[in-house]
Amino acid sequence: MTISQLHPVFVDQYGGLRSDDRERVDPAVDAWVDLDAAEIAVADLLVALGQDLDTEDLRETPRRVATALAELLTPQPFSMTTFANDEGYDELVVVRDIAFHSLCAHHLLPFIGVAHVAYVPGERIVGLSKLARVVEHFARRPQLQERLTRQVADALEGELTPRGVGVAMEATHLCMSLRGVCVDGARTRTTAVRGVVRDDPATRSEFSTLVGAP
Numbered sequence: 001m002t003i004s005q006l007h008p009v010f011v012d013q014y015g016g017l018r019s020d021d022r023e024r025v026d027p028a029v030d031a032w033v034d035l036d037a038a039e040i041a042v043a044d045l046l047v048a049l050g051q052d053l054d055t056e057d058l059r060e061t062p063r064r065v066a067t068a069l070a071e072l073l074t075p076q077p078f079s080m081t082t083f084a085n086d087e088g089y090d091e092l093v094v095v096r097d098i099a100f101h102s103l104c105a106h107h108l109l110p111f112i113g114v115a116h117v118a119y120v121p122g123e124r125i126v127g128l129s130k131l132a133r134v135v136e137h138f139a140r141r142p143q144l145q146e147r148l149t150r151q152v153a154d155a156l157e158g159e160l161t162p163r164g165v166g167v168a169m170e171a172t173h174l175c176m177s178l179r180g181v182c183v184d185g186a187r188t189r190t191t192a193v194r195g196v197v198r199d200d201p202a203t204r205s206e207f208s209t210l211v212g213a214p
């Protein structure tokens with residue numbers, strides 16, 4: 001087998017986010033996607049599961065599955081654009097209902113939901129779209145919802161040094177609704193709070209109200 005297609009994966013500490021305008025082209029590229037090997041492995045898996053690959057439907061499926069999984073498991077590089085908080089804004093900034101999807105690390109089945117991301121600025125503020133990009137960045141890998149929630153909070157705390165951060169996520173896990181206990185419609189909620197969002201009761205209460213927490 002020849003390794004004809006190699007795609008870099010940008011490996012990071014907590015995402016390798018940068019606080020300046022540089023494109024996040026991390027020199028520490030030490031993981032690769034080998035699509036040819038993945039295609040062979042998917043074919044082997046389907047055959048082992050009793051599937052006949054010599055049908056029109058399934059003939060190209062191993063390649064398609066390998067490509068789809070590579071896309072879902074490869075974080076996209078991006079830069080964290082921040083600006084000086086010249087006007088001294090010191091209230092909660094909340095972006096609600098950021099749709100996201102990820103793959104559960106235990107079954108590689110999707111979990112799908114929304115994230116609400118909030119922070120109280122310190123000396124820097126961040127472009128609002130970047131809050132959604134942070135969620136997407138950490139979602140593109142085998143994940144646990146708890147870890148994803150925490151990683152988004154940690155990344156914002158590390159990059160912005162804000163006075164506080166709050167992240168709430170609510171998602172449906174297909175590994176719960178399609179298999180095992182087959183609980184349909186159950187939604188899992190996770191939160192991560194830092195700084196004044198955690199320690200100041202009024203700010204914490206405001207965060208909970210804004211993101212619709214009980």
Ligand SMILES: [Zn+2]
Nearest residue numbers: 104106107175
């Ligand atoms: Zn699972």
